[in-house]
Amino acid sequence: MAVESIPEVESLTVQTLRGARWSYLSTLVNAALQILVTAILARLLVPAAFGLVAMAGLVLRLGLYFAQMGVGQAIVQREVLTRDHVRAGEWASILIGVTFAGLVWFAAPLISAVFGTVELVDLIRIMGVSFVLTGTSSVPRALLRRSMRFGAIAFADIVSYVVGYAAVGVALALTHHGVWSLVAAALCQSALSSILCNGLARPSIVPVLSWRPYRDLLGFGSRVSLISFLEFVTGSTDTLLVGRLSGATSLGLYSRAFNLAGLPMEYLGSSLGQVLLPSFSRIQRESARLGQVYLSVVTVFAGIGVPVALGMSGAARDIVAVLLGPAWAGAVPVMRIATLASSAAMLTAFAGVTLEATAHLREKLVLRLVQLPVLAALLFALGRFGLSGFAAACVISEVGLHVFTAWWLGSLLRIPIRDHLGAYYPGIACGAVIWVALYAESELGLCAGIPSYLVLCAQLLSGALILGMLGLRLGDKRVLRTVLSRTGVNPRNPAGRVLVALALRLAGGLQDRSNESVQGGGGL
Numbered sequence: 473m474a475v476e477s478i479p480e481v482e483s484l485t486v487q488t489l490r491g492a493r494w495s496y497l498s499t500l501v502n503a504a505l506q507i508l509v510t511a512i513l514a515r516l517l518v519p520a521a522f523g524l525v526a527m528a529g530l531v532l533r534l535g536l537y538f539a540q541m542g543v544g545q546a547i548v549q550r551e552v553l554t555r556d557h558v559r560a561g562e563w564a565s566i567l568i569g570v571t572f573a574g575l576v577w578f579a580a581p582l583i584s585a586v587f588g589t590v591e592l593v594d595l596i597r598i599m600g601v602s603f604v605l606t607g608t609s610s611v612p613r614a615l616l617r618r619s620m621r622f623g624a625i626a627f628a629d630i631v632s633y634v635v636g637y638a639a640v641g642v643a644l645a646l647t648h649h650g651v652w653s654l655v656a657a658a659l660c661q662s663a664l665s666s667i668l669c670n671g672l673a674r675p676s677i678v679p680v681l682s683w684r685p686y687r688d689l690l691g692f693g694s695r696v697s698l699i700s701f702l703e704f705v706t707g708s709t710d711t712l713l714v715g716r717l718s719g720a721t722s723l724g725l726y727s728r729a730f731n732l733a734g735l736p737m738e739y740l741g742s743s744l745g746q747v748l749l750p751s752f753s754r755i756q757r758e759s760a761r762l763g764q765v766y767l768s769v770v771t772v773f774a775g776i777g778v779p780v781a782l783g784m785s786g787a788a789r790d791i792v793a794v795l796l797g798p799a800w801a802g803a804v805p806v807m808r809i810a811t812l813a814s815s816a817a818m819l820t821a822f823a824g825v826t827l828e829a830t831a832h833l834r835e836k837l838v839l840r841l842v843q844l845p846v847l848a849a850l851l852f853a854l855g856r857f858g859l860s861g862f863a864a865a866c867v868i869s870e871v872g873l874h875v876f877t878a879w880w881l882g883s884l885l886r887i888p889i890r891d892h893l894g895a896y897y898p899g900i901a902c903g904a905v906i907w908v909a910l911y912a913e914s915e916l917g918l919c920a921g922i923p924s925y926l927v928l929c930a931q932l933l934s935g936a937l938i939l940g941m942l943g944l945r946l947g948d949k950r951v952l953r954t955v956l957s958r959t960g961v962n963p964r965n966p967a968g969r970v971l972v973a974l975a976l977r978l979a980g981g982l983q984d985r986s987n988e989s990v991q992g993g994g995g996l
Contacts (some may be wrong), residue, residue: 487911491747498626499743502633509637513645513654521651526657527587528596531576532603537701539572539603540565542693544614549692549753549829553618560613560685569607576600599655602662609666612673621672626811629666634687636661637923695833701983703838704846706869713851714862725857728796729806730866732815736780741773741818745825747894752829752836763885766826767895770878774899776939781815782903783935786910790931802859809863816870823877826885843873852880902942906935 482558514522518690526792561644576583577597641657648973649656649694680686715723757764784791791799827836850865857864883891910931917927 473883478502479686488668491620491751494626495743495746496624498629499739501626501630503739505630505782509633509642512642516642516645517650517653521654524589524591524595524651525599525654527589527592528599531583533600534704535572535576535603535964537704539568540610540693540697540951541568542696542700543616543688543689543694544569544610545749545828546689546693547611548618548750548758549751549831550688551756554685555676556682556685558611558615559678559680560682561614561872562675562677563679564608564686564690565607566604567607569603569605572603573600576603577694577897595651600660600728601659605659605662605666608744609662609669612666612669612675615673615675616669617746618753619737620747620750622670622747624672625669628665628672629671632661632668634664635664637864641976645983651891652727679874692831692833695837696828698974699833699836702837702844706840706844709844709847709858710862710866712849713848714859717855718859720831723861725800725803726862728800728812729792729803729859729863730814732779732791732795732803733784733810734808736784737777737814738820739779740777741821744773745821748822748825749829752826756830759885762826763829763882763887766822766881766885767887767891769822770819770895771898773805774896776899777815778817779897779898779906779935779939782809782907782986783939785809785811786907787914787928787931787935789914790924790928794928796873805860806863809860809867813863813867815872816874819875820870820877823874823881826881830884832884835884836877839873839877839880841907843869844871847873861930896944902939905942906938907940909934 524645543565547553547557547561577600578602580593580596583596584590613625613628614620636659640660644653646658674801711723711727714726718726752762752765755765755921785808788804789801789813792804792807796803822837827833847865847869850868851862853859854865878892881887882889913927913931913934916922917924917930
Protein backbone atom coordinates (compact mmCIF):
# COMPACT_ATOMS: atom_id res chain seq x y z
CA MET A 473 0.00 0.00 0.00
CA ALA A 474 1.41 3.36 -1.02
CA VAL A 475 1.90 6.16 1.41
CA GLU A 476 -0.62 8.95 0.94
CA SER A 477 0.53 12.00 -0.97
CA ILE A 478 1.32 15.06 1.10
CA PRO A 479 0.08 18.30 -0.52
CA GLU A 480 2.84 20.69 -1.47
CA VAL A 481 1.72 23.83 0.34
CA GLU A 482 4.88 25.79 -0.36
CA SER A 483 7.50 25.85 -3.07
CA LEU A 484 10.27 23.28 -3.04
CA THR A 485 12.68 26.21 -3.22
CA VAL A 486 11.56 27.40 0.21
CA GLN A 487 11.70 23.90 1.69
CA THR A 488 15.21 23.37 0.31
CA LEU A 489 16.48 26.71 1.59
CA ARG A 490 14.90 26.22 5.00
CA GLY A 491 16.42 22.74 5.19
CA ALA A 492 19.82 24.13 4.18
CA ARG A 493 19.57 26.78 6.88
CA TRP A 494 18.91 24.15 9.57
CA SER A 495 21.62 21.86 8.18
CA TYR A 496 24.23 24.64 8.25
CA LEU A 497 23.10 25.70 11.73
CA SER A 498 23.41 22.15 13.05
CA THR A 499 26.88 21.77 11.51
CA LEU A 500 28.15 25.04 12.95
CA VAL A 501 26.70 24.48 16.43
CA ASN A 502 28.02 20.93 16.62
CA ALA A 503 31.44 22.04 15.40
CA ALA A 504 31.59 24.72 18.10
CA LEU A 505 30.44 22.23 20.75
CA GLN A 506 33.02 19.67 19.65
CA ILE A 507 35.82 22.23 19.92
CA LEU A 508 34.67 23.23 23.43
CA VAL A 509 34.08 19.70 24.72
CA THR A 510 37.31 18.40 23.19
CA ALA A 511 39.23 21.20 24.89
CA ILE A 512 37.70 20.22 28.25
CA LEU A 513 38.20 16.46 27.84
CA ALA A 514 41.78 16.96 26.62
CA ARG A 515 42.58 18.48 30.01
CA LEU A 516 40.90 15.69 31.94
CA LEU A 517 42.11 12.64 30.00
CA VAL A 518 45.53 11.42 28.90
CA PRO A 519 46.32 11.30 25.15
CA ALA A 520 46.35 7.49 25.25
CA ALA A 521 42.60 7.48 25.91
CA PHE A 522 41.94 9.39 22.71
CA GLY A 523 44.35 7.12 20.85
CA LEU A 524 42.52 3.96 21.92
CA VAL A 525 39.15 5.39 20.93
CA ALA A 526 40.60 6.51 17.58
CA MET A 527 41.80 2.94 16.89
CA ALA A 528 38.41 1.47 17.76
CA GLY A 529 36.68 4.24 15.81
CA LEU A 530 38.61 3.34 12.66
CA VAL A 531 37.32 -0.23 12.86
CA LEU A 532 33.75 0.93 13.46
CA ARG A 533 33.95 3.45 10.63
CA LEU A 534 34.98 0.73 8.19
CA GLY A 535 32.13 -1.48 9.40
CA LEU A 536 29.51 1.26 9.17
CA TYR A 537 29.92 1.49 5.40
CA PHE A 538 28.28 -1.93 5.17
CA ALA A 539 26.39 -2.14 8.47
CA GLN A 540 23.89 0.46 7.24
CA MET A 541 23.69 -1.00 3.69
CA GLY A 542 22.47 2.34 2.37
CA VAL A 543 18.93 1.71 3.66
CA GLY A 544 18.56 5.33 4.76
CA GLN A 545 19.55 6.69 1.33
CA ALA A 546 17.15 4.25 -0.32
CA ILE A 547 14.29 5.52 1.89
CA VAL A 548 15.08 9.12 0.95
CA GLN A 549 15.54 8.47 -2.76
CA ARG A 550 12.53 6.28 -3.57
CA GLU A 551 9.99 8.03 -5.75
CA VAL A 552 7.10 6.07 -4.21
CA LEU A 553 7.54 4.92 -0.63
CA THR A 554 5.14 2.41 0.94
CA ARG A 555 4.61 1.50 4.56
CA ASP A 556 6.04 -1.92 3.79
CA HIS A 557 9.24 -0.23 2.61
CA VAL A 558 9.49 1.65 5.89
CA ARG A 559 8.87 -1.45 7.97
CA ALA A 560 11.30 -3.52 5.91
CA GLY A 561 13.93 -0.80 6.20
CA GLU A 562 13.50 -0.63 9.97
CA TRP A 563 13.91 -4.38 10.48
CA ALA A 564 16.70 -4.73 7.92
CA SER A 565 18.69 -1.94 9.60
CA ILE A 566 18.25 -3.45 13.07
CA LEU A 567 19.13 -7.00 11.99
CA ILE A 568 22.19 -5.87 10.04
CA GLY A 569 23.29 -3.77 13.02
CA VAL A 570 22.96 -6.74 15.39
CA THR A 571 24.89 -8.93 12.95
CA PHE A 572 27.80 -6.51 12.71
CA ALA A 573 27.86 -5.98 16.47
CA GLY A 574 28.20 -9.76 16.84
CA LEU A 575 30.97 -9.94 14.22
CA VAL A 576 32.91 -7.20 15.97
CA TRP A 577 32.50 -8.95 19.32
CA PHE A 578 34.09 -12.17 18.04
CA ALA A 579 36.72 -10.38 15.90
CA ALA A 580 37.85 -8.05 18.72
CA PRO A 581 40.86 -10.20 19.79
CA LEU A 582 42.11 -10.38 16.19
CA ILE A 583 41.65 -6.65 15.67
CA SER A 584 43.44 -5.95 18.93
CA ALA A 585 46.35 -8.12 17.79
CA VAL A 586 46.62 -6.19 14.52
CA PHE A 587 47.01 -2.95 16.48
CA GLY A 588 49.20 -4.65 19.09
CA THR A 589 47.06 -3.26 21.92
CA VAL A 590 45.37 -5.67 24.36
CA GLU A 591 43.19 -2.92 25.83
CA LEU A 592 41.27 -2.70 22.56
CA VAL A 593 39.41 -6.00 23.03
CA ASP A 594 36.86 -4.84 25.60
CA LEU A 595 36.75 -1.37 24.07
CA ILE A 596 35.83 -2.61 20.59
CA ARG A 597 33.26 -5.06 21.94
CA ILE A 598 31.43 -2.39 23.90
CA MET A 599 31.67 0.23 21.17
CA GLY A 600 30.28 -2.36 18.73
CA VAL A 601 26.87 -1.72 20.32
CA SER A 602 26.86 1.46 18.23
CA PHE A 603 26.03 -0.69 15.19
CA VAL A 604 22.72 -1.64 16.83
CA LEU A 605 21.98 1.94 17.89
CA THR A 606 22.73 3.23 14.40
CA GLY A 607 20.44 0.56 12.97
CA THR A 608 17.54 1.75 15.12
CA SER A 609 17.99 5.38 14.02
CA SER A 610 18.74 4.94 10.31
CA VAL A 611 15.17 4.77 9.02
CA PRO A 612 13.56 7.45 11.24
CA ARG A 613 16.40 9.86 10.37
CA ALA A 614 15.86 9.07 6.69
CA LEU A 615 12.13 9.75 7.04
CA LEU A 616 12.88 13.12 8.59
CA ARG A 617 15.22 13.92 5.68
CA ARG A 618 12.66 12.74 3.13
CA SER A 619 10.00 15.02 4.59
CA MET A 620 12.56 17.89 4.73
CA ARG A 621 12.31 18.17 8.54
CA PHE A 622 15.89 19.30 9.02
CA GLY A 623 14.98 21.41 12.04
CA ALA A 624 14.01 18.19 13.83
CA ILE A 625 17.29 16.53 12.78
CA ALA A 626 19.26 19.54 14.03
CA PHE A 627 17.43 19.35 17.37
CA ALA A 628 18.21 15.63 17.75
CA ASP A 629 21.87 16.08 16.81
CA ILE A 630 22.53 19.03 19.09
CA VAL A 631 20.64 17.68 22.13
CA SER A 632 22.19 14.21 21.84
CA TYR A 633 25.71 15.66 21.61
CA VAL A 634 25.20 17.99 24.56
CA VAL A 635 23.84 15.18 26.75
CA GLY A 636 26.24 12.52 25.50
CA TYR A 637 29.54 14.38 25.57
CA ALA A 638 29.07 17.67 27.44
CA ALA A 639 27.14 16.00 30.29
CA VAL A 640 27.88 12.27 30.49
CA GLY A 641 31.37 12.34 28.97
CA VAL A 642 32.67 15.27 31.01
CA ALA A 643 31.04 13.98 34.22
CA LEU A 644 32.69 10.56 33.88
CA ALA A 645 36.03 12.15 32.99
CA LEU A 646 35.84 14.27 36.14
CA THR A 647 35.27 11.11 38.18
CA HIS A 648 38.39 9.47 36.70
CA HIS A 649 36.78 6.88 34.41
CA GLY A 650 39.43 7.47 31.75
CA VAL A 651 38.85 6.08 28.28
CA TRP A 652 35.44 4.69 29.29
CA SER A 653 34.13 8.23 29.65
CA LEU A 654 34.63 8.65 25.88
CA VAL A 655 33.01 5.29 25.16
CA ALA A 656 30.00 6.07 27.35
CA ALA A 657 29.67 9.52 25.78
CA ALA A 658 29.61 8.09 22.24
CA LEU A 659 27.07 5.37 23.09
CA CYS A 660 24.88 7.80 25.04
CA GLN A 661 24.87 10.22 22.11
CA SER A 662 23.89 7.45 19.66
CA ALA A 663 21.17 6.11 21.97
CA LEU A 664 19.60 9.51 22.60
CA SER A 665 19.78 10.43 18.92
CA SER A 666 17.92 7.20 18.09
CA ILE A 667 15.25 7.87 20.73
CA LEU A 668 14.69 11.43 19.51
CA CYS A 669 14.60 10.52 15.82
CA ASN A 670 12.17 7.67 16.44
CA GLY A 671 9.97 9.92 18.57
CA LEU A 672 9.93 12.65 15.90
CA ALA A 673 9.40 10.39 12.87
CA ARG A 674 7.31 7.63 14.53
CA PRO A 675 8.01 4.89 11.95
CA SER A 676 5.94 1.72 11.91
CA ILE A 677 7.80 -1.26 13.38
CA VAL A 678 5.37 -4.02 12.35
CA PRO A 679 7.43 -6.84 10.77
CA VAL A 680 7.13 -7.46 7.00
CA LEU A 681 7.27 -11.02 5.67
CA SER A 682 7.28 -10.19 1.95
CA TRP A 683 10.75 -10.12 0.34
CA ARG A 684 9.95 -7.44 -2.27
CA PRO A 685 10.31 -4.29 -0.09
CA TYR A 686 13.59 -5.62 1.32
CA ARG A 687 14.83 -6.23 -2.24
CA ASP A 688 13.80 -2.72 -3.33
CA LEU A 689 15.75 -1.06 -0.52
CA LEU A 690 18.79 -3.32 -0.32
CA GLY A 691 19.24 -3.43 -4.10
CA PHE A 692 19.73 0.34 -4.11
CA GLY A 693 21.32 0.64 -0.68
CA SER A 694 23.99 -2.04 -1.18
CA ARG A 695 25.35 -0.15 -4.18
CA VAL A 696 25.37 3.09 -2.17
CA SER A 697 27.39 1.33 0.56
CA LEU A 698 29.87 -0.04 -1.95
CA ILE A 699 30.34 3.38 -3.54
CA SER A 700 30.83 5.00 -0.11
CA PHE A 701 33.42 2.37 0.78
CA LEU A 702 35.27 3.01 -2.50
CA GLU A 703 35.22 6.73 -1.73
CA PHE A 704 36.75 6.00 1.66
CA VAL A 705 39.46 3.78 0.14
CA THR A 706 40.24 6.34 -2.55
CA GLY A 707 40.44 9.11 0.03
CA SER A 708 42.83 7.06 2.17
CA THR A 709 45.15 5.79 -0.58
CA ASP A 710 47.34 8.88 -0.66
CA THR A 711 47.65 8.90 3.14
CA LEU A 712 48.72 5.26 3.21
CA LEU A 713 51.31 5.73 0.44
CA VAL A 714 52.74 8.96 1.84
CA GLY A 715 53.12 7.34 5.26
CA ARG A 716 54.67 4.22 3.73
CA LEU A 717 57.04 5.96 1.30
CA SER A 718 57.88 9.22 3.08
CA GLY A 719 57.58 8.55 6.81
CA ALA A 720 55.59 9.91 9.72
CA THR A 721 56.94 13.48 9.60
CA SER A 722 56.07 13.94 5.94
CA LEU A 723 52.67 12.37 6.52
CA GLY A 724 52.01 14.84 9.34
CA LEU A 725 52.79 17.80 7.07
CA TYR A 726 50.76 16.31 4.23
CA SER A 727 47.68 15.42 6.27
CA ARG A 728 47.54 18.77 8.09
CA ALA A 729 47.77 20.64 4.77
CA PHE A 730 44.91 18.62 3.26
CA ASN A 731 42.80 18.97 6.41
CA LEU A 732 43.20 22.75 6.38
CA ALA A 733 42.47 22.94 2.66
CA GLY A 734 39.42 20.70 2.86
CA LEU A 735 37.69 21.97 6.00
CA PRO A 736 35.92 25.01 4.47
CA MET A 737 34.80 22.99 1.45
CA GLU A 738 33.51 20.21 3.67
CA TYR A 739 31.38 22.57 5.76
CA LEU A 740 30.25 24.45 2.65
CA GLY A 741 29.18 21.38 0.69
CA SER A 742 28.30 18.55 3.07
CA SER A 743 25.49 20.37 4.87
CA LEU A 744 23.75 21.26 1.61
CA GLY A 745 24.31 17.76 0.22
CA GLN A 746 22.13 16.37 3.03
CA VAL A 747 19.29 18.59 1.83
CA LEU A 748 19.72 18.18 -1.91
CA LEU A 749 19.15 14.40 -1.98
CA PRO A 750 15.51 14.53 -0.83
CA SER A 751 14.93 17.73 -2.80
CA PHE A 752 16.35 16.35 -6.05
CA SER A 753 14.64 12.98 -5.52
CA ARG A 754 11.25 14.70 -5.64
CA ILE A 755 11.87 15.89 -9.20
CA GLN A 756 13.97 12.92 -10.37
CA ARG A 757 11.65 12.25 -13.34
CA GLU A 758 11.82 15.85 -14.60
CA SER A 759 15.19 15.80 -16.33
CA ALA A 760 15.07 19.31 -17.79
CA ARG A 761 14.02 20.85 -14.50
CA LEU A 762 16.57 18.86 -12.49
CA GLY A 763 19.30 19.84 -14.93
CA GLN A 764 18.44 23.51 -14.49
CA VAL A 765 18.52 23.21 -10.70
CA TYR A 766 21.81 21.29 -10.75
CA LEU A 767 23.39 24.03 -12.86
CA SER A 768 22.11 26.58 -10.35
CA VAL A 769 23.82 24.75 -7.50
CA VAL A 770 27.07 24.44 -9.47
CA THR A 771 26.99 28.13 -10.41
CA VAL A 772 26.59 29.21 -6.78
CA PHE A 773 29.08 26.84 -5.22
CA ALA A 774 31.67 27.13 -7.98
CA GLY A 775 31.20 30.89 -7.65
CA ILE A 776 31.89 30.69 -3.91
CA GLY A 777 33.97 27.55 -3.41
CA VAL A 778 36.51 28.05 -6.20
CA PRO A 779 37.38 31.64 -5.15
CA VAL A 780 37.67 30.53 -1.51
CA ALA A 781 39.89 27.60 -2.50
CA LEU A 782 42.14 29.69 -4.73
CA GLY A 783 42.25 32.41 -2.09
CA MET A 784 43.47 29.86 0.47
CA SER A 785 46.05 28.72 -2.05
CA GLY A 786 47.37 32.24 -2.49
CA ALA A 787 47.40 32.85 1.26
CA ALA A 788 48.72 29.40 2.19
CA ARG A 789 51.98 30.64 3.70
CA ASP A 790 50.23 32.99 6.10
CA ILE A 791 47.41 30.55 6.94
CA VAL A 792 49.92 27.86 7.92
CA ALA A 793 52.06 30.32 9.87
CA VAL A 794 49.11 31.64 11.90
CA LEU A 795 47.18 28.40 12.47
CA LEU A 796 49.98 25.83 12.70
CA GLY A 797 53.15 27.80 13.43
CA PRO A 798 56.57 28.12 11.78
CA ALA A 799 57.47 24.46 12.34
CA TRP A 800 54.86 23.53 9.70
CA ALA A 801 56.35 25.54 6.83
CA GLY A 802 56.77 22.31 4.84
CA ALA A 803 52.97 22.08 4.56
CA VAL A 804 52.71 25.32 2.54
CA PRO A 805 53.50 23.91 -0.95
CA VAL A 806 51.09 21.02 -0.31
CA MET A 807 48.30 23.33 0.78
CA ARG A 808 48.70 25.55 -2.30
CA ILE A 809 47.90 22.51 -4.46
CA ALA A 810 45.47 20.68 -2.14
CA THR A 811 42.90 23.49 -2.22
CA LEU A 812 42.18 22.65 -5.87
CA ALA A 813 41.45 19.03 -4.96
CA SER A 814 39.08 20.05 -2.16
CA SER A 815 37.02 22.39 -4.36
CA ALA A 816 36.79 19.76 -7.13
CA ALA A 817 35.70 17.14 -4.58
CA MET A 818 32.95 19.43 -3.28
CA LEU A 819 31.54 19.99 -6.78
CA THR A 820 31.81 16.26 -7.54
CA ALA A 821 29.75 15.56 -4.43
CA PHE A 822 26.88 17.67 -5.81
CA ALA A 823 27.01 15.78 -9.11
CA GLY A 824 27.10 12.52 -7.15
CA VAL A 825 24.02 13.50 -5.15
CA THR A 826 22.20 14.20 -8.42
CA LEU A 827 23.16 10.79 -9.83
CA GLU A 828 22.04 9.15 -6.59
CA ALA A 829 18.72 11.03 -6.59
CA THR A 830 18.00 9.71 -10.09
CA ALA A 831 19.15 6.16 -9.18
CA HIS A 832 22.08 6.26 -11.62
CA LEU A 833 24.38 4.40 -9.24
CA ARG A 834 26.08 2.34 -11.93
CA GLU A 835 27.72 5.48 -13.26
CA LYS A 836 28.99 6.47 -9.81
CA LEU A 837 30.32 2.96 -9.21
CA VAL A 838 32.14 2.79 -12.55
CA LEU A 839 33.74 6.19 -12.04
CA ARG A 840 35.00 5.28 -8.56
CA LEU A 841 36.32 1.91 -9.74
CA VAL A 842 38.28 3.67 -12.48
CA GLN A 843 39.52 6.45 -10.21
CA LEU A 844 41.17 4.14 -7.68
CA PRO A 845 43.83 2.56 -9.96
CA VAL A 846 44.36 5.86 -11.78
CA LEU A 847 45.03 7.63 -8.46
CA ALA A 848 47.41 4.89 -7.34
CA ALA A 849 49.35 5.14 -10.62
CA LEU A 850 49.54 8.93 -10.35
CA LEU A 851 50.78 8.74 -6.76
CA PHE A 852 53.56 6.33 -7.71
CA ALA A 853 54.47 8.38 -10.81
CA LEU A 854 54.48 11.82 -9.17
CA GLY A 855 55.56 10.77 -5.69
CA ARG A 856 59.22 11.10 -6.72
CA PHE A 857 58.69 14.87 -6.70
CA GLY A 858 57.99 14.78 -2.96
CA LEU A 859 54.87 15.90 -1.09
CA SER A 860 53.94 18.36 -3.82
CA GLY A 861 53.95 15.47 -6.30
CA PHE A 862 51.58 13.45 -4.11
CA ALA A 863 49.29 16.48 -3.80
CA ALA A 864 49.38 17.06 -7.58
CA ALA A 865 48.36 13.43 -8.13
CA CYS A 866 45.30 13.96 -5.92
CA VAL A 867 44.38 17.15 -7.77
CA ILE A 868 44.60 15.47 -11.18
CA SER A 869 42.53 12.56 -9.88
CA GLU A 870 39.82 14.73 -8.30
CA VAL A 871 39.56 17.17 -11.21
CA GLY A 872 39.46 14.29 -13.68
CA LEU A 873 36.75 12.56 -11.66
CA HIS A 874 34.70 15.75 -11.57
CA VAL A 875 35.05 16.33 -15.33
CA PHE A 876 33.85 12.83 -16.18
CA THR A 877 31.10 12.84 -13.52
CA ALA A 878 29.79 16.19 -14.75
CA TRP A 879 30.02 15.07 -18.38
CA TRP A 880 28.12 11.85 -17.66
CA LEU A 881 25.48 13.70 -15.66
CA GLY A 882 25.16 16.34 -18.38
CA SER A 883 24.48 13.66 -20.98
CA LEU A 884 21.84 12.03 -18.76
CA LEU A 885 20.05 15.32 -18.06
CA ARG A 886 20.71 16.71 -21.56
CA ILE A 887 22.52 19.79 -20.28
CA PRO A 888 24.09 21.77 -23.15
CA ILE A 889 27.90 21.84 -22.90
CA ARG A 890 27.90 25.62 -23.26
CA ASP A 891 25.56 26.02 -20.28
CA HIS A 892 27.58 23.52 -18.26
CA LEU A 893 30.87 25.32 -18.87
CA GLY A 894 29.19 28.66 -18.22
CA ALA A 895 28.30 27.56 -14.69
CA TYR A 896 32.01 27.41 -13.80
CA TYR A 897 33.22 30.56 -15.50
CA PRO A 898 32.29 33.17 -12.81
CA GLY A 899 33.97 31.20 -10.02
CA ILE A 900 37.15 30.42 -11.97
CA ALA A 901 37.56 34.01 -13.20
CA CYS A 902 36.96 35.48 -9.75
CA GLY A 903 39.19 32.87 -8.11
CA ALA A 904 42.09 33.63 -10.45
CA VAL A 905 41.97 37.31 -9.56
CA ILE A 906 41.80 36.50 -5.83
CA TRP A 907 44.76 34.10 -6.06
CA VAL A 908 46.96 36.70 -7.75
CA ALA A 909 46.01 39.40 -5.24
CA LEU A 910 46.48 37.26 -2.12
CA TYR A 911 49.70 35.67 -3.34
CA ALA A 912 51.11 39.13 -4.10
CA GLU A 913 50.14 40.33 -0.61
CA SER A 914 51.83 37.29 0.91
CA GLU A 915 55.08 37.93 -0.98
CA LEU A 916 55.03 41.66 -0.19
CA GLY A 917 54.38 40.93 3.48
CA LEU A 918 57.31 38.49 3.55
CA CYS A 919 59.68 40.99 1.90
CA ALA A 920 58.56 43.80 4.23
CA GLY A 921 58.79 41.65 7.35
CA ILE A 922 55.12 42.17 8.27
CA PRO A 923 53.78 39.61 10.81
CA SER A 924 51.77 36.83 9.20
CA TYR A 925 48.65 37.50 11.24
CA LEU A 926 48.47 41.08 9.91
CA VAL A 927 49.04 39.90 6.35
CA LEU A 928 46.30 37.28 6.77
CA CYS A 929 43.86 39.91 8.03
CA ALA A 930 44.60 42.02 4.94
CA GLN A 931 44.15 38.98 2.71
CA LEU A 932 40.77 38.15 4.25
CA LEU A 933 39.60 41.71 3.65
CA SER A 934 40.85 41.98 0.07
CA GLY A 935 39.54 38.50 -0.80
CA ALA A 936 36.09 39.39 0.51
CA LEU A 937 36.09 42.67 -1.42
CA ILE A 938 37.09 41.00 -4.69
CA LEU A 939 34.50 38.26 -4.23
CA GLY A 940 31.87 40.91 -3.50
CA MET A 941 32.75 42.92 -6.60
CA LEU A 942 33.33 40.09 -9.07
CA GLY A 943 31.22 37.30 -7.62
CA LEU A 944 27.70 36.23 -8.36
CA ARG A 945 25.09 38.92 -8.96
CA LEU A 946 22.17 38.51 -6.59
CA GLY A 947 19.57 39.33 -9.21
CA ASP A 948 15.91 40.19 -8.67
CA LYS A 949 15.43 41.99 -5.35
CA ARG A 950 11.74 41.14 -5.32
CA VAL A 951 12.51 37.41 -5.45
CA LEU A 952 15.14 37.95 -2.77
CA ARG A 953 12.64 39.53 -0.39
CA THR A 954 10.07 36.77 -1.02
CA VAL A 955 12.50 33.95 -0.35
CA LEU A 956 13.98 35.58 2.73
CA SER A 957 10.60 36.30 4.25
CA ARG A 958 9.59 32.64 3.97
CA THR A 959 12.83 31.02 5.11
CA GLY A 960 14.03 33.36 7.86
CA VAL A 961 17.50 33.61 6.30
CA ASN A 962 19.60 36.54 7.53
CA PRO A 963 21.63 37.93 4.59
CA ARG A 964 23.89 39.87 6.95
CA ASN A 965 25.88 36.81 8.05
CA PRO A 966 28.15 34.67 5.81
CA ALA A 967 25.93 31.59 5.84
CA GLY A 968 22.97 33.79 5.01
CA ARG A 969 24.75 35.21 1.97
CA VAL A 970 25.43 31.73 0.66
CA LEU A 971 21.78 30.78 1.07
CA VAL A 972 20.60 34.04 -0.51
CA ALA A 973 22.75 33.43 -3.56
CA LEU A 974 21.54 29.85 -3.75
CA ALA A 975 17.91 30.90 -3.33
CA LEU A 976 18.07 33.27 -6.25
CA ARG A 977 19.71 30.65 -8.46
CA LEU A 978 17.19 27.98 -7.42
CA ALA A 979 14.18 30.24 -7.80
CA GLY A 980 13.84 29.50 -11.49
CA GLY A 981 14.33 25.77 -11.11
CA LEU A 982 12.65 24.51 -7.98
CA GLN A 983 9.50 26.62 -8.08
CA ASP A 984 6.47 24.38 -7.68
CA ARG A 985 2.96 24.90 -8.84
CA SER A 986 0.55 25.25 -5.94
CA ASN A 987 -1.45 22.15 -6.95
CA GLU A 988 1.58 19.80 -7.10
CA SER A 989 2.02 16.98 -4.62
CA VAL A 990 4.89 14.69 -3.67
CA GLN A 991 5.20 11.33 -2.01
CA GLY A 992 5.81 11.87 1.70
CA GLY A 993 7.60 9.79 4.25
CA GLY A 994 7.12 11.13 7.75
CA GLY A 995 4.80 9.98 10.50
CA LEU A 996 4.31 6.49 9.14
